[in-house]
Amino acid sequence: MSNxxxxxxxxxxxxxxxxxxxxxxxxxxxxxVRHNEEIPDRFGxxxxxxxxxxxEQGGITYNTIIECKDYNSPVSIEKIDALVGKLADFPTVRGxxxxxxxxQSGAKEKAKNCGIEIxxxxxxxxxxxxxxxxxxxVRKISLNITMLSSPLIISCSTFVDEQYVRDNNIDIEKNHxxxxxxxxxxxxxxxNKTYSLYELQQKIANKDDSYGLxxxxxxxADAYIIKQDVKLKLRKLHVxxxxxxxxxxxxxxxxxxxxxxxxxxxxxxxxxxxxxxxYEGTKIKDELLSNKKLEKKA
Numbered sequence: 564m565s566n567x568x569x570x571x572x573x574x575x576x577x578x579x580x581x582x583x584x585x586x587x588x589x590x591x592x593x594x595x596v597r598h599n600e601e602i603p604d605r606f607g608x609x610x611x612x613x614x615x616x617x618x619e620q621g622g623i624t625y626n627t628i629i630e631c632k633d634y635n636s637p638v639s640i641e642k643i644d645a646l647v648g649k650l651a652d653f654p655t656v657r658g659x660x661x662x663x664x665x666x667q668s669g670a671k672e673k674a675k676n677c678g679i680e681i682x683x684x685x686x687x688x689x690x691x692x693x694x695x696x697x698x699x700x701v702r703k704i705s706l707n708i709t710m711l712s713s714p715l716i717i718s719c720s721t722f723v724d725e726q727y728v729r730d731n732n733i734d735i736e737k738n739h740x741x742x743x744x745x746x747x748x749x750x751x752x753x754x755n756k757t758y759s760l761y762e763l764q765q766k767i768a769n770k771d772d773s774y775g776l777x778x779x780x781x782x783x784a785d786a787y788i789i790k791q792d793v794k795l796k797l798r799k800l801h802v803x804x805x806x807x808x809x810x811x812x813x814x815x816x817x818x819x820x821x822x823x824x825x826x827x828x829x830x831x832x833x834x835x836x837x838x839x840x841x842y843e844g845t846k847i848k849d850e851l852l853s854n855k856k857l858e859k860k861a
Contacts (some may be wrong), residue, residue: 571633572598572613575661575684578824579614579629581837581845594618602626604652614661625655629682632662638681640669647677666829675830683827687819691836695851706814712807714768717776719760720801721788727796749797752785767804778803827852 580596596616601609614629630646632638638660650658660674661684674681692702728735745759758766767779782799789795823837823845829852836848 566633568613568631568633569599571663572631574824575629575631576614578684578826578837579616581823581839582826582835582847583616585845585847602628602653602656605654606652608652610649610652623655625657626653627657627659628653629659629661631684632660634662634664637665637667638662638670639667640673643670643673643677643679646679647673650679671829680831681829683825683829685825685827687822687825687836691822691825692818702818704816706816708812708814710810710812712809713764714772714777714804714806716760716764716767717803717805719763719803722798722800723788724796724798733793733795746790748789749783750787750789750794751783752787753783763800763802764804767802768806772806774806774808776803776805 576596576598583594583596594616596614598614599611600615601611602615603609612628613631615626617624617626619625628650630642632642642660646658646660650656657680658678659680659682661682663683663685665683666674666681671681673679692700694700723735727733745761747760748757749760749763750757767781768777778801780799780801783797786797787794788797821838821840823839826835826837828834832852834850834852836850838846838848840846
C-alpha cells in the first residue's frame with residue numbers, strides 16, 4: 564500500500580498537541596492542533612495545510628502551519644521554495660516543515676533565511692539514549708521479583724479445656740469450631756494478643772521448614788478461642804500446613820515504550836522528547852541537541 568503521508572501527519576499532530584498542552588503558549592490555553600484543514604489566504608482563497616493551530620492576541624488571529632514530508636530521503640530546497648511561495652499569501656501565518664530523514668544543506672540555509680522552522684519529528688532511536696559525551700543512558704531495567712507465599716493451613720483440630728466446658732455449661736457440639744475464618748479468634752493472655760484462625764497462618768511456620776506439607780501442635784498456657792458470643796478455654800491446636808515454593812518473575816521496563824516521539828528544532832538546536840507516562844500523563848523533556856553541545860565545548 565502506498566504511503567499517503569496521513570499517518571505521519573497524525574503523528575506530528577499528536578506530538579505538537581502534547582507539547583502545546585505542556586506549555587502556556589502566548590498566554591493561551593487549550594490550543595487545538597488540527598489536521599488537514601483549509602484556511603483562506605489574503606485573497607479569500609482556501610488553501611490546505613497538513614497540521615495547524617491558531618490563537619488570538621490583540622484582536623489578531625495568528626496561525627502556525629506544518630507541512631509534513633514523510634520521505635525516505637532528506638528534504639530538498641525545492642520543498643522549502645514551495646512553502647515560501649505558498650506562505651507569501653498568508654502574512655500572519657508562521658510556516659514549519661516536519662520530516663523524519665532531515666534536510667539537504669541548501670534546504671537548511673534557505674529555510675533559515677526565510678524564517679521557516681525545520682523540524683525532525685520522529686520515533687525514538689538509539690541516539691536518544693546517550694548523553695552529550697556519548698555515554699549510554701539507562702534504557703532498560705530488569706526486575707527479578709520473588710514472591711513468597713504464606714503457609715497454607717490444610718486442616719486445624721481444636722482441643723479445648725473440658726473442665727472449662729463443664730463449669731460453664733457449654734454445649735460443645737452446638738458450638739463446634741472448625742475452618743479458617745476471620746470470625747473465629749484466639750485470645751492469648753500470655754502474649755496479650757488476639758488474632759483470627761485465618762491470621763494464624765502467618766505465625767505457624769518455622770524458619771527451617773522446607774517446602775511441602777508439615778504438621779505441628781501449638782500449645783497454649785492461658786488462651787481462649789472465641790466464636791461470636793462463645794468463649795472456650797484453649798489447650799492446643801493441631802495444624803497441618805503446606806509451604807509452597809516461591810514464584811519468581813522477571814519484569815523488564817523499557818524506557819522506549821514510554822516515549823511518544825521526538826521533535827528536533829533544527830534551527831534552534833533544541834530537542835523535545837515527549838513521554839507518555841502511565842501515572843502522570845504526558846511529560847516533555849527539553850534539551851539541546853547533542854551536536855550543538857559539542858560545538859559549544861570545542
